[in-house]
Amino acid sequence: MADEPVLPTLPKTPFNGLGSKRAWAQANAPPPPSVSTSSDPAVFSSDDDPALEAYESARRHKRRYVGTWYDQHLALSSDSVMGDDGSSTIVGSSPVVYRPQRRAKGAVRQQKRQFRKLDSGVYMGGQDSTDTEGDVPSPYTPKYFVSPAQLRVSPRSLPQVSEAESAARDKIKNCVEYGNQEVDLSGLGLNSISAETIAPIADIAPIPLVVKGVSFEQADPDIKVYLYNNHLKDFPLSLVNIEPLTFLTLRNNDLTEIPTCIGKLKNLKTLNLAQNKLKYLPAEIRRLMGDGGKLVMLHTASNPWWTAEKLSFQAVIEQSDPNPLIRTPVEFLDSNGQIYSRFRLPLSDADLAESTSSLELEVEHPSELEMPKEVSYAEGDHVRLLNPTGARSLFEYALKALTKLPEPELEEVDYWLGVDEGYPKGLRETLNLAADAHRSGGLTCSVCGRGMVVPLTRWVEFHKTAGTIRVDRESLVPFLKVGCSWKCVPARQVVPECEEKLPESDD
Amino acid sequence: MSDSKYITLVSYDGFEFVVLREAALISETIRAMLRGAFKEAQTGRCEFGEIRGPVLEKVVEYFHYYHANRDQTDVPDMDIPVDICLELLMAADFLGLDSRPQMRDLS
Known part of the structure; x- marks a missing residue:
């Protein structure tokens, strides 16, 4: 140098x-x-x-x-x-x-x-x-x-990374290291849990027992996640990517909604959702209970479930079904989220407060609700419903393409929709709805099973205990069902025909 | 003239698209334009001062797609390029191409 x-x-x-x-x-x-x-x-x-x-x-x-x-x-x-x-x-x-x-x-x-x-x-x-x-x-x-x-x-x-979450990460790391399949993240005070934290859980592989004389067998993973006594406000979406998850408890959290993508957890046997702030469950959970999944235990106690009184509807009860079923009328919307039926689901709290009058359940009369009475049309016009299984509207296609945008761009679009006066008013809400649905795994029609962007029909079914499923006795659990067109409604619903003249004598 | 089988749609940057009248009538807005004593009704030429050519092209594609598939089931979804999807969403909203109950006049 x-x-x-x-x-x-x-x-x-x-x-x-x-x-x-x-x-x-x-x-x-x-x-x-x-x-x-x-x-x-x-x-x-x-x-x-x-x-x-x-x-x-x-x-x-x-x-x-x-x-x-x-x-x-x-x-x-x-x-x-x-x-x-x-x-x-x-x-x-x-x-x-x-x-x-x-x-x-x-x-x-x-x-x-x-x-x-x-x-x-x-x-x-x-x-x-x-x-x-x-x-x-x-x-x-x-x-x-x-x-x-x-x-x-x-x-x-x-x-x-919050303190609670890094604690969770440590625990998960330990579990991965020692092949411990019971991931206990309870009582850590978690407010949210990120995808990065959860992803390693999927790597947990059980350490197989090697005994002399017994042929080696790779044990199937059987992962249990305990998240009770936390403060989670949103269901951790990345949990649904852990396919071998069989046991999940989210007891005593602040969940308000369960995303539809929970339907991906085909191996789930026990799901504990007690002591949350849930009002309804997605129909996908019903599917997990049936042929589509292995769910046998569902704990639902202590949630502010929608009840017949809260929704104030004229219930349809179908006794013929092996599982007693109470159903609300169907709510009809267009792709802008405008509601056309008299019946409205209180999907926000404000609506719920408004609906005060409570109707009693008419158990004796499974009255068929005729849709024309439910839908208000402009006078003298005739209605042609879009072909329910055919082509979608351009609006929906464009909306679908929009939801596929990467997150930052979507945020930008959302921002402009909020700032610029030139955009239609409801568009931002619609986009947010669609983006949320996309994020939580997409919506599928409860009737025809097609994927969709925004629901056009919605209704709630209340299910009681069935033979193999132990649902807590005290309440009927509401399941929100969605349809992708105005024809995708529960079977007994009567839909006006395409060419049918509308009831002008509507009194 | 107004009974021609085809109508012309013009984008604001001057692209013209000749569309089957019947196919374009699924849009409430276009139907309203072609009805009554408007200039559009007489000439069969609708000008859109807010829709760009590529977007209007996609709209026209949708008209034909819908027209061809209107009575069919299990239609493959139409593909929308991401770069024009917001404009297309606006155009669809403007043209009434969302799935609200559609009014049809029987005259």
Whole structure:
């Protein structure tokens, strides 16, 4: 090293006449506290910096940062664009003006892009580190260090693992390591649980018992997940990817809904949903109880289930069925989510509060509900229902294509739908509904089994105990069923024919 | 003229599509345009000031797709390219191509 040729001394006036915003005189001052994430001393572009002489002696403490390096870069990228002398030819002559962005996310993205375009690749945190103070659109920009959180980067892009979740991860890791198939995550105070945490559960393989004289046999995995006594608000969707899951307890959580994709858990034998905030269950669980699955134990106690009184409907009771069945009338919607029937399901709390009048169940009369009475049409018009098993409407196709967009783009579309007045009003809700349905595994028609984007009919069936299924005695459990067209309704429902004249004598 | 078997749909950037009248009539909006004393009804030419050519092309494709499959079952779903799906959604909403109960005049 000592033999290396020494560079000739550089002229006293350095080459920063290219439009740097800073006067060189300032550079002679002791360097401001560096915000560099690197602990290396600055040796590249400021070799000629006289202040470097005092580098070691300066009261400079090594900064410590928590987190990953790219988090730091995210915040600092704009600095280097503005400040790096070596590459500031473009920037310096026309300083980049950061318009206040509508969304912080967009802002970050833009800064990032410029960072990539202009930066020489050697990042020197240094003298100009304070330049961006006015540029970052955050009112609480600290002097030198902008944390990603303050740039309002959405938490999803920078996942932060809560304490409870990291505890859960440890437990899962242990289970995977020792082949323990009983994953006990109970009482950890989990508010949510991410897909990354859950995914390793699928890797649990039982350690087969090897006994002399007994032929080796690979044991089938038989995974049990205990998630009781937590605060989960949403069903962890990634659980449905664990195919060998046979036992799942979510007792005493804050679940309000069970997604339809639970139908994928074909091996599930026991499902405990007691002490949650569920109002109804998806029809897919019914399918798991029947031929489609192995579910034999379903605990449903202590949930605010919909009851006949709460829904205030004229019930249809079909005694002929081996399993006694009470059914609500059918709710008819269009693909915009507008409801055409008098009967409405209280899918939001506000609706539920409104429906106060309670009708008594007419057990004796399984009255056939004639749909024309349920549906209100414009006067004098004739109705032609779309062919239920045929082509869908263009609206639905387009909606379906939209839900396939990657998540960030979908968010952007959702944002614009909310901001721009030019879009139809209900479109945003429809899109959200469709996106939710897509996320939770998609909807399938309860009647014809086709996949669909938005339900066009909805009704609730109340099921009681059947022979093999032990449903708790106290209540009938409501199962929400959905249909993909106005013809996809329970069997006894009468639907107006295509050419049928509408009841003009409707009184 | 107004009884021609075909009608012309014009996008705002000037693309023209000649469509079977019967197929296009599944759109409530187009039906309303072709009824009564509007210019469209006389010339059989509907101009859409908000729909781009590629989007209108997909709409026309849907008209024919629907027309061809109207009485069939188990129809394969139509494929929608992702890049125009939002515009198409808007167009479908504008043209009344969603599955709300459709009104039909028997005249």
